Amino acid sequence: DLAQAPVTFARGVDERYKAATPLRGLLNKVFPDHWSFLLGEIALFSFVILLLTGVFLTLFFDPSMQETAYQGAYPALRGTEMSQAYASSLHISFEVRGGLFMRQMHHWAALLFMASIVVHMARIFFTGAFRKPREANWAIGVVLFLLGFLAGFTGYSLPDDGLSGTGLRIASAIMLSIPVAGTWISASIFGGEFPGHLIIGRFYIAHVLLIPGGLLALISVHLGLVFAQKHTQWPGPMRTNTNVVGERMFPRYALKQGGFFMAVFGTVALMAGLFQINPIWLFGPYRASEVSSASQPDWYVMFMDGLVRLMPNWQIYIGDYSIPPLFWPAVVGLGALTTVPMFYPWIEARRLKDKRIHNLLQRPRDNPERVGIGAMAFTFFLVATLSGGNDVIADKFHISLNAMTWAGRIGLLILPPLAYYVSVRICLGLQQHDREVLAHGVETGIIRRLPNGQFIEVHQPLGPVDDHGHPIPLEYGGWVVPKKMNRVGALAPAIKGFFFPVELPAEAPVSPAVPPLAGKPEREEITTGN
Ligand code: HEM
Numbered sequence: 001d002l003a004q005a006p007v008t009f010a011r012g013v014d015e016r017y018k019a020a021t022p023l024r025g026l027l028n029k030v031f032p033d034h035w036s037f038l039l040g041e042i043a044l045f046s047f048v049i050l051l052l053t054g055v056f057l058t059l060f061f062d063p064s065m066q067e068t069a070y071q072g073a074y075p076a077l078r079g080t081e082m083s084q085a086y087a088s089s090l091h092i093s094f095e096v097r098g099g100l101f102m103r104q105m106h107h108w109a110a111l112l113f114m115a116s117i118v119v120h121m122a123r124i125f126f127t128g129a130f131r132k133p134r135e136a137n138w139a140i141g142v143v144l145f146l147l148g149f150l151a152g153f154t155g156y157s158l159p160d161d162g163l164s165g166t167g168l169r170i171a172s173a174i175m176l177s178i179p180v181a182g183t184w185i186s187a188s189i190f191g192g193e194f195p196g197h198l199i200i201g202r203f204y205i206a207h208v209l210l211i212p213g214g215l216l217a218l219i220s221v222h223l224g225l226v227f228a229q230k231h232t233q234w235p236g237p238m239r240t241n242t243n244v245v246g247e248r249m250f251p252r253y254a255l256k257q258g259g260f261f262m263a264v265f266g267t268v269a270l271m272a273g274l275f276q277i278n279p280i281w282l283f284g285p286y287r288a289s290e291v292s293s294a295s296q297p298d299w300y301v302m303f304m305d306g307l308v309r310l311m312p313n314w315q316i317y318i319g320d321y322s323i324p325p326l327f328w329p330a331v332v333g334l335g336a337l338t339t340v341p342m343f344y345p346w347i348e349a350r351r352l353k354d355k356r357i358h359n360l361l362q363r364p365r366d367n368p369e370r371v372g373i374g375a376m377a378f379t380f381f382l383v384a385t386l387s388g389g390n391d392v393i394a395d396k397f398h399i400s401l402n403a404m405t406w407a408g409r410i411g412l413l414i415l416p417p418l419a420y421y422v423s424v425r426i427c428l429g430l431q432q433h434d435r436e437v438l439a440h441g442v443e444t445g446i447i448r449r450l451p452n453g454q455f456i457e458v459h460q461p462l463g464p465v466d467d468h469g470h471p472i473p474l475e476y477g478g479w480v481v482p483k484k485m486n487r488v489g490a491l492a493p494a495i496k497g498f499f500f501p502v503e504l505p506a507e508a509p510v511s512p513a514v515p516p517l518a519g520k521p522e523r524e525e526i527t528t529g530n
């Protein structure tokens with residue numbers, strides 16, 4: 001009987017592999033929904049695009065530094081001596097069908113990948129999603145950022161054009177700046193003097209095998225942890241620290257994710273088709289004696305470049321050895337900037353003496369200090385990144401390059417603390433406004449004159465009122481407080497759930513300082529649909 005065939009097949013599979021129970025668990029898994037949870041998924045989807053387009057490129061790319069005279073389709077370079085790597089990248093760009101499109105897709109996906117990681121990281125940071133029990137996943141995330149950074153750097157070094165060679169030159173200088181071991185490290189990585197004839201082949205293995213392998217393994221652990229620990233959720237009606245409210249994975253959530261993947265894929269494809277990126281044929285082949293002006297790395301590497309440009313010329317001599325200024329921003333700086341943030345969850349927990357488990361997210365304003373620290377970090381990053389292009393800014397706006405350098409140095413010291421102060425004040429102001437609305441109701445803009453001549457502004461209470469019609473102050477539940485009358489009033493439809501926020505104070509019932517024996521908090525799964 002044909003109708004029974006799928007059933008028989010499925011039963012057969014289950015008898016052999018015992019798949020039904022785990023699969024049912026997976027399909028029924030409840031996932032809370034919020035637009036900000038999409039950011040991690042954009043990172044994931046762009047990684048998949050990188051894998052797909054990267055494999056296509058490997059079919060045509062030749063990671064060899066063997067010199068050859070170009071004989072391809074691009075007339076301006078015909079006859080020019082260049083490496084096979086550069087020639088094969090030109091071949092991909094001009095002769096392979098769809099090759100330029102794939103190269104541009106790969107490059108745009110790399111830029112999107114790094115951007116979505118950074119914004120995802122900001123979401124995790126400002127909402128406190130890294131708090132217990134998710135500290136390890138935060139630390140893994142920081143390593144993922146570092147691996148993405150290395151993937152991008154090794155990737156844009158591969159075509160061996162004028163720009164990528166300049167980047168490699170800087171990398172070699174950074175290695176050489178390490179006291180005592182520097183010359184040894186540089187010589188072993190480049191196989192002798194820079195640039196040697198090995199580096200592209202070595203970077204190739206790192207770029208297509210080692211780094212993607214590491215990323216794949218860590219992303220699997222990352223998502224495995226999200227799955228096992230369950231996702232955080234925003235406070236709101238029904239949502240507590242011990243449950244998770246959302247949609248089942250199947251069918252709606254899975255289909256939605258499929259749709260989002262298509263949307264990301266389509267956007268990257270559209271960008272690759274419409275917007276030029278990394279036109280290597282304009283840069284020419286790399287020669288160790290040449291540096292093109294306005295050589296800028298991809299955006300996620302620019303902060304390093306900027307820090308190097310801002311470093312004062314402080315050469316330190318110890319006996320026969322010297323520590324060049326480059327060492328501090330490039331080696332110590334990058335080391336600190338990638339390792340210190342890794343420990344942030346533990347630092348914050350210690351400072352707040354907070355041993356509780358947090359499955360509910362915080363609104364950024366509810367932790368002003370954290371917002372201040374984040375604003376400080378992003379301002380530092382921004383000044384460093386802008387300084388990575390200070391020659392271009394100086395040229396375009398007719399500013400002296402030295403003035404740009406000094407503006408960067410002073411900005412790097414003064415702007416981050418200023419950002420801290422301003423953002424903390426903004427958070428406190430927002431907090432106070434929330435409390436005012438909860439105590440007095442929403443401002444209506446209607447001014448009433450009382451019989452005694454006094455003018456008052458009419459407030460619309462959010463909750464119950466006392467015998468005199470005054471609102472009974474409500475407690476803050478860690479959730480959005482309506483601020484505009486027409487969002488609460490009868491003229492417009494109520495925003496979903498707005499009438500319930502406060503009677504369900506969603507902040508966690510304080511769990512004991514000692515974690516429960518089972519280690520993992522019990523979280524009941526509640527579905528809202530399907
Ligand atoms: C959650 C992917 C990098 C920390 C997630 C989620 C996905 C994801 C799909 C679940 C949905 C969401 O909350 O957005 C990735 C990928 C990355 C990456 C593909 C890069 C290759 C990072 C980085 C950090 C980080 C750089 C932090 C430094 C976290 C944490 C969670 C999470 C703590 C749990 C959030 C929660 O339950 O609310 N990640 N992520 N991830 N990610 Fe990432």
Ligand code: HEM
Nearest residue numbers: 054055057058061089107110151152155156158208212278
């Ligand atoms: C080139 C980034 C993964 C294969 C590149 C380029 C970048 C990049 C920025 C320079 C593209 C250009 O010429 O404009 C990344 C990132 C990755 C990643 C961030 C992962 C997170 C992969 C994977 C493969 C791959 C998994 C292969 C399996 C290649 C090849 C090139 C390349 C062959 C040289 C092609 C050429 O430039 O002509 N990559 N990539 N990549 N990538 Fe990747």
